[in-house]
Amino acid sequence: MTTIIDHHHFIIFKPFGYLSQFTYNLKRNKKLLGELHDFPEGTMAIGRLDEDSEGLLLLTTDGMMSEIVRSKKVEKEYYAQVDGLITQEAVDKLKEGVEIGFKGTKYITRKCEAYIVTDKPDFPERGRKIRDERHGPTAWVSITVTEGKFRQVRKMTAAVGFPTLRLVRVRVGDVLLGNLQPGEVQQVEGFDV
16 A cells, blocks of 8 residues: 655745754754744755855755755755955856865866846845945845855855855745745745756
8 A cells, every 4th residue: 555645845035043954952042944833743944054044945844855956957046245346257257166165175166157136136134234335335146056065155256256245045946035024934835946
């Protein structure tokens, strides 16, 4: 007899300051995803956003779906607010791949899509202020990758001379952040990535 398992899938706007996990065993108190919603047992984040990053996070109870979404076939798009007015030359370097450190070794990122975002994105204010214009100008850049090394997008912008101040994931495959607000959770039938 075959048992059919009903899996659950969610999209969430992970707020700044939360870990992309449900348990944390170290001594420091951390904000976890389970504080945002009553998720079913076995729910896992597909990929991660670091504590300082925000935006679209997919959650599921289906391990196979997690493998598909994390594959190099699925694009992940980020909007990065960078320190300074990023140049087209820097964006072109991002597109071709840049050298970053990963697990103690040098790594060249894969080619990616990138462009300067000319209109400031209409994201909700972040929980903690970044800084204001008195400290110099900032700019936004879109970066779409198919890999996800530890803090990769932040390392990429720093490698071309424009450190990331704020990072928001806006798309995973064909799933968009849309109008979700920080901490908002939406249950969906599945992911069309």
